[in-house]
Amino acid sequence: MAGSFTQPVDANAVLCALENGEVLHLFLDEHTLLDSRFRPMREATQLALPLKGPLNDDIAALFSALPFSTELATRHFESSEPSNNPHAQLHRTIKTWLDTNADDEEKTALLTQLPRKWERLGDAMVLPEQAFQTPQWTHLLSRCSQQQIEMLWQSVAQALSANRLGRQHAVASDMFRTSQTELLYGDNGWVEFLDHGVRFGFDFTRVMFSSGNNTERRRIGAISMKGEVVVDAFAGIGYYTLHMAKRSQAEHIHAFEMNPDAIEGLQWGIRANDVEQRVTVHSGDNQRNLPLLYGKADRCHLGLLPSSEAVWEHAVRCLKAHGGWLHIHMNVRENEIDTWQASTVDTLKHIAAEHGRTWNISSTHLERVKWYSPRVRHVVLDVHFEDIHGMNDV
Numbered sequence: 001m002a003g004s005f006t007q008p009v010d011a012n013a014v015l016c017a018l019e020n021g022e023v024l025h026l027f028l029d030e031h032t033l034l035d036s037r038f039r040p041m042r043e044a045t046q047l048a049l050p051l052k053g054p055l056n057d058d059i060a061a062l063f064s065a066l067p068f069s070t071e072l073a074t075r076h077f078e079s080s081e082p083s084n085n086p087h088a089q090l091h092r093t094i095k096t097w098l099d100t101n102a103d104d105e106e107k108t109a110l111l112t113q114l115p116r117k118w119e120r121l122g123d124a125m126v127l128p129e130q131a132f133q134t135p136q137w138t139h140l141l142s143r144c145s146q147q148q149i150e151m152l153w154q155s156v157a158q159a160l161s162a163n164r165l166g167r168q169h170a171v172a173s174d175m176f177r178t179s180q181t182e183l184l185y186g187d188n189g190w191v192e193f194l195d196h197g198v199r200f201g202f203d204f205t206r207v208m209f210s211s212g213n214n215t216e217r218r219r220i221g222a223i224s225m226k227g228e229v230v231v232d233a234f235a236g237i238g239y240y241t242l243h244m245a246k247r248s249q250a251e252h253i254h255a256f257e258m259n260p261d262a263i264e265g266l267q268w269g270i271r272a273n274d275v276e277q278r279v280t281v282h283s284g285d286n287q288r289n290l291p292l293l294y295g296k297a298d299r300c301h302l303g304l305l306p307s308s309e310a311v312w313e314h315a316v317r318c319l320k321a322h323g324g325w326l327h328i329h330m331n332v333r334e335n336e337i338d339t340w341q342a343s344t345v346d347t348l349k350h351i352a353a354e355h356g357r358t359w360n361i362s363s364t365h366l367e368r369v370k371w372y373s374p375r376v377r378h379v380v381l382d383v384h385f386e387d388i389h390g391m392n393d394v
């Protein structure tokens with residue numbers, strides 16, 4: 001029973017060397033495999049992390065994609081007390097709701113199917129796509145009245161200390177990467193919050209926000225861009241634009257965005273962070289608008305998944321004659337990252353040569369942002385364009 005045991009309990013575990021513990025923890029979390037009811041355990045030079053689900057070939061294959069070795073085993077874990085952690089609170093709350101809304105025989109199974117993971121956006125909590133959608137939960141909810149269901153969502157929100165509740169659906173594969181988050185409880189989806197000192201506001205039922213890109217927002221915002229003109233080709237609500245304006249101190253950012261819902265959030269963020277004088281929003285298709293910046297930028301940020309390749313040529317042409325930087329986002333299979341990195345630099349050299357640029361072009365860093373799917377990584381490649389001979393015309 002979640003959160004109620006205090007004695008050590010046998011559970012499945014995955015073990016790795018201590019220095020890989022953080023990466024493995026993130027990996028389990030992203031694949032919803034971490035059993036947060038238990039406390040990770042240090043054993044000499046190894047870390048044992050509690051694993052949800054059975055130890056089978058699929059799980060073993062998933063871990064084999066990692067760049068370090070892991071071992072599957074069972075371990076004696078302690079409960080991740082305190083028992084008033086959100087998991088335990090959720091368990092208690094749902095148990096109470098089930099006491100009046102479900103049959104005794106159903107309860108035990110339903111209580112083992114509670115969400116183990118959620119994401120906070122301001123005062124809203126967003127549950128994963130499968131939350132309360134198992135066949136047994138769907139069957140129970142189909143018998144409940146609207147009022148009973150409303151009570152359930154309200155209780156879940158309260159247990160998780162939130163005022164509103166949403167449930168994620170896959171980000172649409174349309175050009176806008178539209179959020180399809182469903183509002184389960186609350187009047188509207190507008191949320192406001194602080195991310196590494198930068199204010200964000202948007203409607204989470206209409207626009208996506210990837211908390212998994214947290215490390216990348218922190219990294220980009222830590223790069224000094226003083227005196228630079230920056231192009232953000234896929235600005236969204238300002239995921240990177242606002243960090244580059246506020247924390248990197250770019251002199252001016254040209255933010256390109258075509259989704260009106262995202263632009264609403266972007267404009268809000270520009271005002272809230274007091275960077276109106278240093279950000280220009282170019283609404284509409286960047287294929288049409290990027291030529292406005294040809295030859296004018298020191299840096300271009302290309303943050304679109306699964307690929308930003310459609311604007312690579314525009315981005316190269318936006319760089320000033322003396323060169324600059326590109327930050328290229330891409331989803332790449334883990335075992336193809338090296339070849340993708342080399343072929344991307346080749347493609348950029350080809351584009352530059354076609355436009356008469358004689359830059360020295362090299363990749364300086366590859367950031368592994370998050371796992372996008374079991375074997376596919378969201379990566380960002382930093383590429384430097386340098387006019388070593390001063391031969392490019394201004």
Ligand SMILES: C[S@@+](CC[C@H](N)C(=O)[O-])C[C@H]1O[C@@H](n2cnc3c(N)ncnc32)[C@H](O)[C@@H]1O
Nearest residue numbers: 175176177234236257258259262285286303305
């Ligand atoms: C959601 S952000 C990407 C954030 C993050 N890097 C990710 O993909 O997870 C991508 C933004 O690019 C915008 N976008 C896509 N194609 C575009 C285009 N041709 N012109 C302007 N904006 C575009 C979408 O509307 C969306 O807001």
